[in-house]
Amino acid sequence: MNLVTLIGRLTRDPELKYSQSGKAFCKFSIAVTREFNRDEADFINCVAWDKRAETIAEYLRKGRRIALQGRLSVRSYEQNGETKWMTEVIVDKFDFIDTAAASGGSSYEDKKSSNEPGFSNEVVSEDTIDDDDFPF
Template sequence: MLNRAILMGRLVADPELRQTPNGVSVTAFRIAVNRTYNRELTDWIDIVAWRQQAEFVSKYFQKGSMIVVEGSIQTRNYEDKNGNKRTAVEVVADQVHFAESKNAQRTNSQNFPLPTEMDEPAKGTGFSVGNMDDYEELDTDDGDLPF
């Protein structure tokens, strides 16, 4: 079985670092992620980061920052204030990465309006995976795989 999620989006609010009673760092935050097939729709994904990942997110990211989160989807059941049974779905972050330059992050965290469900996505919010000069062609004429 496989439970893996990789998401890229913008933080909806500043992350807040907390400590468990045992002194373990944790932060919970939400990111806005535009849907690939319908860029007019945005999903709001809850993320939880623990220990060094929590400290990293709290130190270097703020509202509006673009972030890449790698982790697994987790569900948990709880009872709300009115006694209703609820289920929370969140991504537990294994790794988090910057998704834009420092200058873009400073600019966007201050000026970037977060999308609403009907907003058009902001122009230029994608990322580049590099150019073809970064790749080396492998000789695989012998039929062997290169790894």
């Protein structure tokens, strides 16, 4: 089974682009702190497609927290005659952890569709989350 669940902070603003066929995709990375040492983090590359990509690019910015679920994808490509390997998470579901008010962004809560893939249909206030609730 190839299933990844992560909670982390965006390390940069998401990049929304469109494929040659017109399909939206969004690349971003998140920092996930380690349970045993909160001073260390893993930086994970992520890719979302279609409506998920457009939503993430519109409402998330560097520093915002996100919970996501997806699958690992490992691919290779040639660069200057050398084979390079890329590992990334393909996002299937996501949810925002902090509210726009907490981070100064625009609100997503009013526009979120009840059939939008994600963990829940409500945005959780950062004030109601205790850092001890997370395993890292």
